Amino acid sequence: MRLSVDTIRVEVASGATVLDAVRAAGAVVPTLCYDERLTPQGSCRVCLVGIRGRAMPACTTPAADGMEIRTGDETARRSAQLALELLVSQLPARALDIPAERSELVRACQHFGLTRSRFDGATRDAGADHSHPYVKLDRDLCIACSRCVGMCAEVQGTFALSLAGRGFETVVVAGTGGPWVTSPCVACGGCVDTCPSGALSEPGLADPRPIGRTTTTTCGYCGVGCSLRVHERDGSVAAITPAHDGPVNRGHACVKGRFAHAFTRSRDRLTTPLVRDGGRDSPLRPASWQEALTFAATRLAAIRDRHGPDAIGMISSARATNEENYLAQKFARAVLGTNNIDNCSRLCHAPSAVGLAASFGHAGGTNSVDDLDHTDCILIAGANPTEAHPVIGARIKQLVLRGARLIVIDPRRIDLAEMADVHVQARPGSNVAVFNGIARVLLDEGYADQDFLRSRASGLAELTALLADHPPDRAARLAGVAPETLVAAARLYGAARRPAIVYGLGITEHAHGTDGVRTLANLAILKGAVGTPDCCGVLSMRGQNNVQGASDMGALPDMLPGYQRVTDAGVRARFNRAWRAEVPARPGLRILDMFASAIAGRVRAMYVIGEDIAQTDPDSGNVRRALAACDLVVNHDVFLSTTAEHADVVFPAVPFLEKDGTFVNFDRRVQRVRPALDPPGQARSDFDILHLLARAMGADLGCPTPADAMAECATLTPTFAGISHARLDRDGPLHWPCRSPDQPGEGRLYLDSFATPDGRAALAARPYLPPGEQADTTFPYVLITGRRLVHYNSGSMSRRTPNHQLRPHEVLDLHPDDAARLGLADGDLVEVTSRRATVTYPVHLTDTVTPGQLFTTFSFPDTPTNALTSDATDTDTGCPEYKITAVSLSPVRAGRRVESRRRTADRLWR
Ligand SMILES: Nc1nc2c(c(=O)[nH]1)N[C@H]1C(S)=C(S)[C@@H](COP(=O)(O)OP(=O)(O)OC[C@H]3O[C@@H](n4cnc5c(=O)[nH]c(N)nc54)[C@H](O)[C@@H]3O)O[C@H]1N2
Numbered sequence: 001m002r003l004s005v006d007t008i009r010v011e012v013a014s015g016a017t018v019l020d021a022v023r024a025a026g027a028v029v030p031t032l033c034y035d036e037r038l039t040p041q042g043s044c045r046v047c048l049v050g051i052r053g054r055a056m057p058a059c060t061t062p063a064a065d066g067m068e069i070r071t072g073d074e075t076a077r078r079s080a081q082l083a084l085e086l087l088v089s090q091l092p093a094r095a096l097d098i099p100a101e102r103s104e105l106v107r108a109c110q111h112f113g114l115t116r117s118r119f120d121g122a123t124r125d126a127g128a129d130h131s132h133p134y135v136k137l138d139r140d141l142c143i144a145c146s147r148c149v150g151m152c153a154e155v156q157g158t159f160a161l162s163l164a165g166r167g168f169e170t171v172v173v174a175g176t177g178g179p180w181v182t183s184p185c186v187a188c189g190g191c192v193d194t195c196p197s198g199a200l201s202e203p204g205l206a207d208p209r210p211i212g213r214t215t216t217t218t219c220g221y222c223g224v225g226c227s228l229r230v231h232e233r234d235g236s237v238a239a240i241t242p243a244h245d246g247p248v249n250r251g252h253a254c255v256k257g258r259f260a261h262a263f264t265r266s267r268d269r270l271t272t273p274l275v276r277d278g279g280r281d282s283p284l285r286p287a288s289w290q291e292a293l294t295f296a297a298t299r300l301a302a303i304r305d306r307h308g309p310d311a312i313g314m315i316s317s318a319r320a321t322n323e324e325n326y327l328a329q330k331f332a333r334a335v336l337g338t339n340n341i342d343n344c345s346r347l348c349h350a351p352s353a354v355g356l357a358a359s360f361g362h363a364g365g366t367n368s369v370d371d372l373d374h375t376d377c378i379l380i381a382g383a384n385p386t387e388a389h390p391v392i393g394a395r396i397k398q399l400v401l402r403g404a405r406l407i408v409i410d411p412r413r414i415d416l417a418e419m420a421d422v423h424v425q426a427r428p429g430s431n432v433a434v435f436n437g438i439a440r441v442l443l444d445e446g447y448a449d450q451d452f453l454r455s456r457a458s459g460l461a462e463l464t465a466l467l468a469d470h471p472p473d474r475a476a477r478l479a480g481v482a483p484e485t486l487v488a489a490a491r492l493y494g495a496a497r498r499p500a501i502v503y504g505l506g507i508t509e510h511a512h513g514t515d516g517v518r519t520l521a522n523l524a525i526l527k528g529a530v531g532t533p534d535c536c537g538v539l540s541m542r543g544q545n546n547v548q549g550a551s552d553m554g555a556l557p558d559m560l561p562g563y564q565r566v567t568d569a570g571v572r573a574r575f576n577r578a579w580r581a582e583v584p585a586r587p588g589l590r591i592l593d594m595f596a597s598a599i600a601g602r603v604r605a606m607y608v609i610g611e612d613i614a615q616t617d618p619d620s621g622n623v624r625r626a627l628a629a630c631d632l633v634v635n636h637d638v639f640l641s642t643t644a645e646h647a648d649v650v651f652p653a654v655p656f657l658e659k660d661g662t663f664v665n666f667d668r669r670v671q672r673v674r675p676a677l678d679p680p681g682q683a684r685s686d687f688d689i690l691h692l693l694a695r696a697m698g699a700d701l702g703c704p705t706p707a708d709a710m711a712e713c714a715t716l717t718p719t720f721a722g723i724s725h726a727r728l729d730r731d732g733p734l735h736w737p738c739r740s741p742d743q744p745g746e747g748r749l750y751l752d753s754f755a756t757p758d759g760r761a762a763l764a765a766r767p768y769l770p771p772g773e774q775a776d777t778t779f780p781y782v783l784i785t786g787r788r789l790v791h792y793n794s795g796s797m798s799r800r801t802p803n804h805q806l807r808p809h810e811v812l813d814l815h816p817d818d819a820a821r822l823g824l825a826d827g828d829l830v831e832v833t834s835r836r837a838t839v840t841y842p843v844h845l846t847d848t849v850t851p852g853q854l855f856t857t858f859s860f861p862d863t864p865t866n867a868l869t870s871d872a873t874d875t876d877t878g879c880p881e882y883k884i885t886a887v888s889l890s891p892v893r894a895g896r897r898v899e900s901r902r903r904t905a906d907r908l909w910r
Pocket residue numbers: 222223348381382383384385387388389409410411412414426427428429430431503504505506507541542543544784785786787788789790791792793794883
C-alpha cells in the first residue's frame with residue numbers, strides 16, 4: 001500500500017496500521033496505551049492524527065491505499081492534548097520527575113509542551129506496594145492504560161494482573177489484590193517493561209542516577225539464549241532489560257535473566273586465587289596468581305609424568321563460553337595428553353546428543369524455535385518450560401491461546417498441564433512404553449505418513465515387529481494411566497498438520513534415557529513431521545546457557561569439536577597438524593567413570609571448571625569420596641562452591657556478565673556474549689586462566705583472544721566453518737551447521753536428506769525396560785527431582801540475589817493423602833531416606849504430585865538432595881537417573897530437628 005504522511009510518501013504492507021505508516025515515515029506521534037507486542041486498544045486518545053479532516057487514533061486505524069495522514073492536524077492535535085491534560089491532571093507532580101527516556105508519559109507531555117504546572121498534585125492517595133523485590137507499584141502513577149494487563153496475559157500468559165476500581169480510581173492489581181509478592185506474578189518484568197508512566201518500576205531503573213554503558217549480550221542462565229541489554233552504573237549492573245530485537249526472546253525475559261544479577265557484586269565473590277598447601281585438613285588460603293599457577297602446574301605435571309596423562313580427569317563448564325570450552329578440551333588433549341574431558345551435558349542431555357544423532361544425524365534439535373509459530377499441536381514430554389525455560393513456556397502459552405492443541409506427558413500436573421487438551425500423567429520411567437504405545441496407535445489408525453516412511457525413513461519393519469506386543473493398553477498399564485488417555489494423545493498428535501515435539505530431562509535423565517529420546521523421535525518420523533517443508537520437528541530443551549556449545553566444542557571424551565570422533569585417524573591427523581600435538585586415539589572417561597576411577601586410585605587429579613560436582617552430581621557421598629581420593633583437585637568457580645571447598649587450588653573465575661565469547665542455545669544458535677562489567681579484584685575469565693595455566697606448564701595454547709579461538713575452531717570443524725565473531729557482530733546470531741562464510745546457518749534441518757549414514761531418518765525399535773531403581777516395601781516412595789522457577793541448578797547465583805526472598809529454602813512436594821497418612825501438615829519436617837543417605841525437608845502439600853510420588857530440587861546446599869540420588873545411569877550415555885530415587889519418609893517429631901540434620905551431615909562424610 002502507498003500512502004502519504006505529512007507529504008512524505010511511504011509504502012506499508014497490508015494489515016499495517018496508520019501508526020505503522022507514521023513510524024515508517026519517520027514522523028513522531030506519541031502513544032500511551034500502545035505496545036507493538038499487544039493487541040492495540042486505541043483507548044488513550046493520545047495518538048490522534050488527521051485523516052480526511054477527522055481525528056483518528058493511529059494505533060487502531062488500518063492504513064489504506066492512497067490515504068493522506070496529517071500528524072500536525074489541528075483538531076487531532078488539540079483533542080490529543082486535551083486527553084493527555086485530563087490524564088495528567090489526576091497525577092501527582094512526581095510523575096514528571098522521571099527522566100524522559102524512562103517514561104513515555106513524560107515524552108508525550110514534552111511533545112505537547114505540557115509542563116509541571118499542569119500537574120495539580122495528587123488528587124488521590126492510593127499508596128505504593130513494595131512487597132515484591134523486583135516489581136514496585138506506585139498506584140498514584142497508574143493511568144489505567146492496561147498495557148501491563150495485556151503483557152501479563154498476551155505475552156507472558158500468566159493472567160496475574162487486572163484493572164480494578166472506577167474512573168480515575170482505576171488501578172492495576174495483582175492476583176486478588178493483596179500484596180504483589182503473594183500474587184501469581186512470575187516476575188517476568190513484562191509489566192515493568194511496558195508501563196508508560198512509572199507506576200510499575202524496578203529498583204534499578206527507578207534510581208534517578210544516569211546509566212553508564214549499556215551492553216547487548218546473551219543470558220547466562222538457561223539454554224533459551226535470551227538477548228539482554230545490560231545497563232551498568234558505577235561498576236555494577238543497574239538493570240537488565242530484554243532486547244526487543246532478540247531473535248529468541250522477542251523482547252521478553254524471565255525472573256532470572258532479567259532481575260537475578262546481584263550475585264555479580266556479592267561480597268563473597270572469589271577475588272583472589274586460593275591454595276591449600278598444608279594437607280587436606282588445612283584451610284584454603286589466599287595466594288597470588290603466580291603462586292597458585294605454579295602450585296597447580298607443578299602438581300599436574302608431576303601426576304601426568306608419574307602416572308600418565310590418563311591419571312587426570314577434566315570437567316569443562318557448560319556455563320562457560322564456546323571459546324573457553326574449545327581451549328579446555330585443547331588443554332586436556334594437547335597439554336595434558338588425555339581424552340579424559342567431559343562436560344555437564346553428561347548429566348543432562350547426553351541422551352539427546354546420542355539419540356538425536358542416531359535418529360536424524362546431528363546432535364541437536366531438528367528445528368529453529370521460530371517454527372513453533374506455525375504449529376497446530378505441541379507435544380511436551382518431560383519438560384516444564386514455564387519454570388525451566390520461562391520465555392519458551394510463555395511462547396507455548398501464547399500458541400495454545402491462539403488455538404494450538406497441547407499434549408503434556410509428565411508425572412506431575414505442571415503449569416502447562418492445566419491448559420492441555422490431554423495430560424498423560426505417566427509414572428516416572430515409563431516413557432518408552434508411552435511412546436511405543438502412541439507409535440502403535442499412529443500406525444494402527446492410519447496416522448503414519450507412508451510416503452515419507454517409504455522414501456525417507458528406515459527401520460519400519462523392526463519397529464512394527466516390536467510394536468506387535470506393545471498394544472496401547474499394555475503401555476497404559478506400565479505408565480499407570482487410562483488407555484483412553486494414551487489413545488487420545490496419539491490421535492491428537494496424529495491428526496495434527498504440523499505437530500511439534502518439545503522435551504526435556506523427564507525423558508533423558510533415566511536409566512533408558514537414550515531409548516526415551518529415540519522412541520520419542522519415532523513419533524515425528526512416523527508422522528513425517530521432521531525434515532519436511534513446514535515441519536516443526538523435535539526440540540530438546542537444552543539446560544544450561546552453553547551446554548549445547550560445550551559439547552559442540554568437543555569437551556567430550558570421544559569427540560573433538562563438531563562431533564568428530566577421536567577414534568578417526570584422519571580427524572586426529574588434522575588436529576595434530578594444527579595443534580602441533582598428539583591427540584590420543586582412545587576415548588577418555590565420562591564424568592561418573594572419572595569418580596569411579598579416582599576411588600579405584602587410577603585417576604589421581606581432577607580439574608573441574610564451573611561445575612559444582614559435590615552438590616549437583618548424583619550420589620554426592622560417592623563424589624566426595626572420589627575428590628578425597630585424588631592427590632590434587634583444581635577448580636575454577638565464581639564462588640567458593642561445595643566442590644571448591646574440597647579443592648587444593650581454586651581460581652577466581654568470572655561469570656557471563658564479565659566475559660567475551662559466544663554461547664550456543666537450545667536451537668543451535670551461536671550468539672555473542674559481551675562483557676558488561678569489569679571483574680572484581682583479581683578474578684579472570686576461564687579463557688585467561690586456561691592460557692595462564694598452560695603457560696605455567698610450559699605450553700602455548702595459541703589463539704590469544706576468544707575471536708582467535710572461534711576462528712581456529714572454524715578451520716578445524718566443517719559444521720562451524722562459516723562462523724566468526726566478526727560475522728556474528730555484523731549479522732547477528734547464526735545457527736549451526738554453517739559451513740561457509742557466505743552461507744546462512746540452517747535452522748530447519750534435513751530438508752534434502754537426513755545426516756545419517758544412509759540419509760534416512762532411523763526409526764528405533766526399543767522395548768520398555770524397567771528403571772534402574774524402583775520403589776519397594778522399604779523405600780516405597782519415588783522422589784522426582786527437577787526445577788523450580790526462581791532458583792537455578794546449584795543455586796550459586798540465584799541464591800545470591802533477591803530471588804532468595806521469593807524462595808528462601810527448599811521444600812518437598814507431597815500429596816495431601818500421603819501427608820494425612822503420615823500425620824504431616826504443611827511446613828512440617830520429614831526425613832527422606834534413600835539407600836544412600838537421609839536428608840530433612842519441610843513438606844509442601846500439593847496435588848501436583850500423585851500419591852506415592854514426591855518432588856524437590858537440588859539448589860540448596862543445606863538440603864543436599866543429591867546425597868539421596870542413585871548411581872544408576874543411562875546404558876548408552878552414562879546420564880544419571882536423577883528422575884527416580886526410591887525413598888522412605890519419616891516425620892520429624894519436635895525436638896529431633898537438630899539431631900536429624902547432624903545425621904545427614906555424618907552420613908555424607910561416611
Ligand atoms: N528455573 C530454573 N530453570 C532452569 C534450571 C534451573 O535449575 N532452574 N536448570 C536448567 C537446566 S541445567 C536444565 S537441563 C533445564 C531442565 O529443564 P526441564 O527438563 O524442563 O526440567 P526438570 O524440572 O528437570 O524436568 C522436567 C519434567 O520432567 C518430569 N519427569 C520426571 N520424570 C519423568 C518421566 O519419567 N517421564 C516424563 N514424561 N516426565 C518426567 C518432571 O516432573 C518435570 O516436570 O532447565 C534449565 N532451566
